[in-house]
Amino acid sequence: MKRRIEKLKTTFYETILSTLSKIDYFFNKKKIQEKEIWIISETENQAQDNGYYFFKYMRERFPEKNIYYVIGKNAPRIKDLKNLGNILYLGEYKTMLYLLGAKYILSTHGLWMLPSELGITKKITKKMLSGKKIRLGHGITAMKNGVAAYHKKKFLLNDFVVASSSFEKDIFINNYGYNQNEIFVSGFPRYDDMENQIEEKIILLMPTWRDKQDNLGEQFLKTEFYLKVKSLLKNITLQEFLRKENIKLYLYLHENFQKYNEYFYEFENEEIYIVKNKEKNVKELLKMSTCLISDYSSIIFDFAYMDKPVISYQFDYEDYINSRDEKPFIDIALEIPALVTRDEEEIVNFIKKLEENKFKPLKSQKDCLKKFFKYTDNKNCERLYNSILEIK
Structure with missing residues (x-):
């Protein structure tokens, strides 16, 4: 109630x-x-993500x-922005005014920054937005079919969309x-800052989330996700190999x-560590890690882009695929x-072979x-900047 x-x-x-x-905008529109x-x-x-790195580029090049x-x-990442300046905070007057008068609105996750309003006033706000709306994207589109939410007719940030390849462009044309x-094949801004910063051998275990499992409380302990990750962390052969190497x-x-x-804290030891959300951002973890173990996350592409090996642990492949009405645009297996x-044992074998090969990715x-x-x-x-300038 509170x-x-x-x-x-x-x-x-x-x-x-x-x-x-x-009212302010009406009288001072020009x-x-x-x-x-x-x-x-x-x-x-x-x-x-793409928003931050494009903002950083723009502030440094065109202050x-x-x-x-x-x-x-x-x-939690507000400090990363303060040195760049020009921050607008959610729910403040200036933010609302500038949204109305913006020439361009770019976001990875839609128009979430619009004010929370009563009744018809929110619809009026949406209609008053005159700027070109550009979806920056978050991950490689082929991995997850987001037509239900991101189709041009449904998604509010829908004037233009950023793609990483001609293959992805065709997906947007044929399905979205x-x-x-309306498609900028410019590549994602965050890939401009993907240099490796490896100082020690680190395997990053970074699975994506599962639908309808984010508010289970202690029932999460019964999920296959928890049981499989727990089993991998407790794998004796893996732990011995980590310690040895x-x-x-x-x-x-x-x-x-x-x-x-x-x-998962109980499984921590000298070799295994649970990273908290505010300790490191995703980009930092990717840069400092030697090898990635994920599943169906598009983060696989980010890591592989840096010329480092990736293992996809698809322990619940059938459940994951069948649970989604919209199927991926590629065979994720x-x-x-x-x-x-x-x-699980094959993961351990993969890691051993990769270590023998100094963690170089396969040619495939x-x-x-x-x-x-x-x-x-x-x-x-x-x-991306040049593409936006060409908008008529």
Whole structure:
């Protein structure tokens, strides 16, 4: 009940602020639009993905431009933005006003930054947005079919979309309702900052979350996800090998599963460590790690892009595929740049062989990457910026 009251108060407050910003914008529309405002974002709590790296590029290259990043006041990565300046906080008057007058709105996760409003006022706000809306993307589209949520007719951030390859562009055209001119094959901004920073041998265990399992409480302990990850962490052969070769294994749970960290702390030892959400961001973990063990996460492509080996542990392949109405655009057991297995012991064998080969990726992994990345030249931000300038 208390939460509902607080939420209602916030909605009422933001409705008033948004209404005042609309009035302000109505009388000062020309002046505000002349600023040529760019709004960039990811989620309320994130500054580590395509939004952050494109914002960083823009602020460093074009400090005179009115480029702003929207984020929540209590976001754990807020410090990464402060040195860049031009931060807009969620729910504030200036944020609402600048959204109305922005020339471009770019985000990885839609128009979540719009104010919480009562009744028809939210629809009015959406209609008043005059800027070009650009979806920056989050992961390689082929891995997960998001047509139900991200089709051009349904998704609000839908004027343009960023792709990493011609293959991905065709997916957007054939399945998401976009035309040729609405897709920027520029590559993802975050790939401009993917240099390795390996100082020790670290295996990063980073599985993605599972639908309908993010609010289970102690019932999570009965899920196959928990039991399989637990079994791998307790694998005696693996632990002995890690100890012998001086290798660390870091478990980093998806943001939606971070609340379950407490159930894994008991498995920590000198070789195994559970990474908390605020300790390291995803990019830092990818850079510092030697090998990745994931499953169906598009993070596989990020890691393989850095020319490092990936293992995809697909212990619940049938359940994962069958639980989704929309199937992936590729065969995720055969067409990803990774060593694929459903067997725990095979993971251990993979790790041993990779260590013998100094953790170099197989040729098959490198060949697979060519399908998903048109560019590997660290100029994705530049291409995206130039593409936006060509918008008519």
